Amino acid sequence: MIFGIPIQAFAGQLLVGLINGSFYAMLSLGLAIIFGLxxxxxxxxxxxxxxxxxxxxxxxxxxxxxxxxxxxxxxxxVGLFGIVVERLALSRLYEVDPxxxxxxxxxxxxxxxxxxxxxxGVSGNPYPVPPALAGGVNLxxxxxxxxxxxxxxxxxxVCLGAWLLVEKTKFGSYLRAATENPKLVQAxxxxxxxxxxxxxxxxxxxxxxxxxxxxxxxxxxPLMGSNMIIVVFAVVVxxxxxxxxxxxxxxxxLGLAEGLxxxxxxxxxxxxxxxxxxxxxxxxxxxxxxxDA
Amino acid sequence: xRRLEGRSPLGRNHMAMISRALAVAFLASVSxxxxxxxxxxxxxxxxxxxxxxxxxxxxxxxxxxxxxKMAVEDFGGKVKDxxxxxxxxxxxxxxxxxxxxxxxxxxxxxxxxxxxxxTSSVALAVQGISKEKKKIDIVTGAATSxxxxxxxxxxxFHWAYDTHALAVGTGGALVQQGGDTWFFLTADYAFGYxxxxxxxxxxxxxxxxxxxxxxxxxATTDYSSFLLQAQSSGAKVIGLANAGLDTANAIKQAAExxxxxxxxxxxxxxxxxxxxxxxxxxxxxxxxxxxxxxWDRDDESRAWSKKFMDRTGxxxxxxQAGTYSAVLQYLKAIDKAGTDETEAVSKNLHEMPVEDVxxxxxxxxxxxxxxxNMYLMEVKKxxxxxxxxxxxxxxxxxxxxxxxxxxxxSGCPLxx
Numbered sequence: 001m002i003f004g005i006p007i008q009a010f011a012g013q014l015l016v017g018l019i020n021g022s023f024y025a026m027l028s029l030g031l032a033i034i035f036g037l038x039x040x041x042x043x044x045x046x047x048x049x050x051x052x053x054x055x056x057x058x059x060x061x062x063x064x065x066x067x068x069x070x071x072x073x074x075x076x077x078v079g080l081f082g083i084v085v086e087r088l089a090l091s092r093l094y095e096v097d098p099x100x101x102x103x104x105x106x107x108x109x110x111x112x113x114x115x116x117x118x119x120x121g122v123s124g125n126p127y128p129v130p131p132a133l134a135g136g137v138n139l140x141x142x143x144x145x146x147x148x149x150x151x152x153x154x155x156x157x158v159c160l161g162a163w164l165l166v167e168k169t170k171f172g173s174y175l176r177a178a179t180e181n182p183k184l185v186q187a188x189x190x191x192x193x194x195x196x197x198x199x200x201x202x203x204x205x206x207x208x209x210x211x212x213x214x215x216x217x218x219x220x221x222p223l224m225g226s227n228m229i230i231v232v233f234a235v236v237v238x239x240x241x242x243x244x245x246x247x248x249x250x251x252x253x254l255g256l257a258e259g260l261x262x263x264x265x266x267x268x269x270x271x272x273x274x275x276x277x278x279x280x281x282x283x284x285x286x287x288x289x290x291x292d293a
Numbered sequence: 294x295r296r297l298e299g300r301s302p303l304g305r306n307h308m309a310m311i312s313r314a315l316a317v318a319f320l321a322s323v324s325x326x327x328x329x330x331x332x333x334x335x336x337x338x339x340x341x342x343x344x345x346x347x348x349x350x351x352x353x354x355x356x357x358x359x360x361x362k363m364a365v366e367d368f369g370g371k372v373k374d375x376x377x378x379x380x381x382x383x384x385x386x387x388x389x390x391x392x393x394x395x396x397x398x399x400x401x402x403x404x405x406x407x408x409x410x411x412t413s414s415v416a417l418a419v420q421g422i423s424k425e426k427k428k429i430d431i432v433t434g435a436a437t438s439x440x441x442x443x444x445x446x447x448x449x450f451h452w453a454y455d456t457h458a459l460a461v462g463t464g465g466a467l468v469q470q471g472g473d474t475w476f477f478l479t480a481d482y483a484f485g486y487x488x489x490x491x492x493x494x495x496x497x498x499x500x501x502x503x504x505x506x507x508x509x510x511x512a513t514t515d516y517s518s519f520l521l522q523a524q525s526s527g528a529k530v531i532g533l534a535n536a537g538l539d540t541a542n543a544i545k546q547a548a549e550x551x552x553x554x555x556x557x558x559x560x561x562x563x564x565x566x567x568x569x570x571x572x573x574x575x576x577x578x579x580x581x582x583x584x585x586x587x588w589d590r591d592d593e594s595r596a597w598s599k600k601f602m603d604r605t606g607x608x609x610x611x612x613q614a615g616t617y618s619a620v621l622q623y624l625k626a627i628d629k630a631g632t633d634e635t636e637a638v639s640k641n642l643h644e645m646p647v648e649d650v651x652x653x654x655x656x657x658x659x660x661x662x663x664x665x666n667m668y669l670m671e672v673k674k675x676x677x678x679x680x681x682x683x684x685x686x687x688x689x690x691x692x693x694x695x696x697x698x699x700x701x702x703s704g705c706p707l708x709x
Contacts, residue, residue, distance in 0.1 A: 009525055016517045121607075123351040123541060126573030129549065136551050142521060145549045217549065218514055219541050219571060223348065227514050262509075262518035267481050269518075270510035 012142030013263045014256060019148045021255020022155035023210060027228060028235040028247040029162055030206035036242030037166075037179045037199045040090060040101040046229030047109035048204045050222060052078050052211020054116060057125050057220045067130035067216070074212040075205040082204025086197045094196075109225070116222035124221030147216055154213060159248045162206065166244055175199060234277045240290020250288060331632040333403060337377045339365075339620060340404040342394060342419065343411040343434050345383035348512055348537040351567040353411045353434040353612040355381070356605050360613045361408065363601065364620035372627050379620075380404065386411075388418040395419045399426045405633050406430065406623060409616050413437035413484040420449045427635050429642070431623060433615040436536075436563060437487050438698060441662040445705035448639045450661040453615030454585050456484075458667050458696040459562050460492040462583030466669045466689065467530050467560055468499040476528035477506035478519050478543055480535035488534040488562050504528045509535070516543040520550050529557060536563045545576045553579060565610035569672055569684050577684075580672040585611040586651055587668060587685050597650040608682040611651075618651035655693070658700035660708040664693040 027049060034042045055074050059065040065073065085108065093100045129147045136145040166172040178185045178192045186192045211224075218224055235254055239246030254273050261272040268275075280288060341358045344350055358381040365377045380402070384391035391410075398404035399422070407423060410416040411434030423430040424446035431450040432440055438455040475496050479485040485508070493503045505526045507519050520543070523531045531552065533540050540561050547559055561568075564582045588598035588608045597617075601609045609617075626641035627633050647655030647663060655665035670685040678684065700708035 009521070012521050012525075013518055016515075016521060019517070020515050117346065117350065121351040121354070121567075121571070122346075122348065123538060123568050123571030125571060126545075126576060128575060136549075143524070143551050143555070145551070147549065148517070217546065219538060219545060221538060221571075223512075223538065224514065227512055259518055263522070266507050266509055266519065270513065 008141035013259050015142060015144065017256040017259020018252065019151055020258060021252035022152050023214060024232060024235050024255050025159055025248045025251025026155045026210040027207060027232040028239065028251045029159055029244065030203040031232060031236050032242055032244050032247035033162065033166065034200060034203035036244060037175055038196055039098055041098065042203065043102055043106040044108045045207050045232065046225030047112040048078055048082065048207035049211040049228060050225035051081065051112060052208030053215040053220045053224060056212040056215045057127050070212055075209040078208025079201040079205030083197055083201040086200040090200065091193065113222050113226060120222060122221055122223055124219030127215035127220050129216040151213060158209065163244055163248065231273055234273045238277050238280045238287055240287025243287065243289040246287060246289025332375045333405065333633060335375055336403065337372055337375055337627060337633050338404045339379050340398045340407045341379060341381040341409045342384050342391060342407050343409040344386050347386050349386065349411045351571065352537055352565060353409055353616065356607065356613045357409045357616040359605050360601065360609065360617040361620045364617045368621060368624045372624050373631060377624065384415055386415065388414045391415040392418050392422060395422045399428055408619050409434045411435060416440055417444055420444065420446050423448060429635055429639060431619040433619055434612050436484055441660040442704040445660045445707055447707055448635055450642060450657065450663060452619045452663045453611045456488045456491050457698050459488065459583050460495045461696050462667050462669050462691050463560050463562055463581055464492040464495040465499060467558065467581060468496055468501045472530035472558055473501040474528045475501060475503045475530045475532050476523045476526045477532045477534050478523060479506055479508045480539055481508040481510050485534045492532055492534065492562060513539060514542060516546045517550060520547055520552060524550065524552055530560050531557055532560045532562055534562050537568065540564050541568050541572045544572060544580065548576045565612065566608060566684060567610045574673060574675040574678055574684065577672045578674045582670050583667055584670055585665065585667050586614040587687065593650050614651045618647065618649050621649055622647055658708060660700045660703045660705035662697055662700060664697045666693050667691040667696045
């Protein structure tokens with residue numbers, strides 16, 4: 001028994017928290033990449049996540065394209081969408097106050113959400129669990145749906161991959177250099193604007209990937225992004241704005257914290273993350289993993 | 294008159310002008326009989342106030358507005374030669390926003406009645422304002438039975454359903470089928486509490502037992518933690534005392550965690566056709582629920598629903614069909630009274646039987662509750678469904694007098 005709860009139930013809740021943490025980690029990762037490298041507070045991230053789920057639903061319903069191809073296709077489409085947005089609008093806002101980028105992406109999110117709400121309503125659409133991952137296994141302390149297990153594995157792979165890409169590859173070093181000193185990097189013959197465009201596309205693509213992965217678990221609804229985005233922002237803030245590793249680790253940690261709250265005091269489960277955020281900001285304003293300014 | 298007499302005799306031109314004016318006035322009085330006195334601002338204006346962008350936007354939403362317009366068209370667009378207008382607004386599920394809109398409608402925009410009012414907190418607030426301003430409100434979208442209980446109004450009416458009817462319908466049916474132990478997943482606000490409380494009361498009175506409950510915040514996306522608690526409680530029935538997208542997500546995830554295949558039953562206490570459609574039969578199959586209207590009930594309902602479908606691309610649920618019925622009945626009551634004056638119309642609404650595509654043999658109690666038959670439904674398996682929107686099997690008809698609290702026992706002072 002732990003705090004009056006059988007240890008088995010406790011282990012089950014920890015696992016559930018970890019699963020939710022995987023989503024937080026995947027979403028906050030894209031957000032952290034975009035903020036860290038572009039200094040854009042991407043409020044459209046939730047809408048891009050919703051877009052991912054909806055494109056997955058649409059290609060299945062209209063074209064018969066299943067989950068596995070969609071796992072590649074959807075992030076590419078959402079990434080391309082991100083690239084178009086960056087080229088047409090966002091790139092023009094780098095020179096002005098970051099607030100404009102925030103306002104633009106916020107507006108974009110409202111427009112996207114509104115369009116989908118108008119066409120599809122809010123109760124959402126069904127998306128089946130792919131047959132290969134249907135069913136579940138009894139772990140003894142809980143019944144684990146195989147799909148949920150897959151989410152944890154996939155999110156670990158994605159997070160690790162993205163971190164390696166930015167921190168350990170040549171492409172990543174260009175990216176980081178371009179944000180430190182764009183003029184100098186440009187002078188070395190690197191096409192900085194293209195680099196920034198690709199970065200935004202990558203961030204949007206990651207949101208789209210999280211969206212298609214979420215589709216079999218949550219209702220594919222126009223509201224799914226706005227339910228998630230505020231939590232994800234809190235994750236990024238706690239992790240330290242722009243810190244990729246911070247965003248990933250904090251995502252998992254806060255997922256666990258939320259999971260435990262759901263056992264001990266469910267009513268508070270929707271605010272526990274913000275309470276933690278407030279405390280962290282008081283003690284370490286730069287976030288747990290952020291560099292002090 | 295004196296002044297006129299004092300002046301020189303009127304010229305020919307003046308006389309001609311006066312007689313023309315008299316003729317016009319006479320003609321006008323013929324074509325609009327007594328309208329000026331009987332109808333405020335020569336117009337009947339109905340406001341549809343509900344959630345059009347949040348979690349309940351499919352539950353009633355802009356589709357309810359469409360249903361209201363259909364009722365006006367079916368009535369002929371005019372009542373006693375006075376034009377009818379329907380206006381609408383989104384209250385975003387916030388009682389303060391709804392109250393502001395209601396006051397503005399009543400005070401400056403000459404709205405005569407407000408209807409729909411999804412979300413209990415909003416409905417209670419607007420009913421309070423309507424009572425104070427002596428205006429009629431007809432609630433179809435909100436659940437709480439308090440509207441016709443201790444918060445009842447002489448000018449307030451509750452149409453499609455309420456928490457009591459849902460508890461009796463779904464709760465009663467499942468206990469009878471052996472579902473005698475319950476665990477509740479309850480939305481953490483007034484509506485959830487009231488639904489849980491009434492269903493618990495009903496379950497225990499039938500010999501059942503409530504083994505536990507957990508309260509979750511509104512618009513939670515992940516229910517796995519709560520579902521695990523429900524699963525380990527061993528209850529035979531998991532009652533979902535929430536609504537809209539919350540219920541849909543909980544059901545979808547329950548399927549994932551093998552809750553239904555493990556032998557536990559899911560009972561959605563407030564779930565309508567719109568949400569079943571969103572969830573899909575694969576996840577929703579076997580679900581028991583209570584609704585007051587089903588499009589496939591008979592020829593009349595099929596014909597009306599087809600018209601609704603042509604306009605909206607969806608089949609109506611009890612909120613939308615109920616809004617149609619409420620608007621139509623309101624217009625009938627005005628027609629009978631020959632005025633849109635609140636007292637006279639309320640009196641007719643209380644007395645007239647409700648007989649339309651939505652409710653048959655419906656009657657309104659002194660507490661404002663419209664009493665009519667409800668249906669206990671089971672959601673079909675994908676293999677049983679013959680086509681789009683063919684979702685329900687009717688398990689039982691619950692007579693209105695059983696489904697709804699007797700007015701005298703409702704706690705409404707007007708019905709004592």
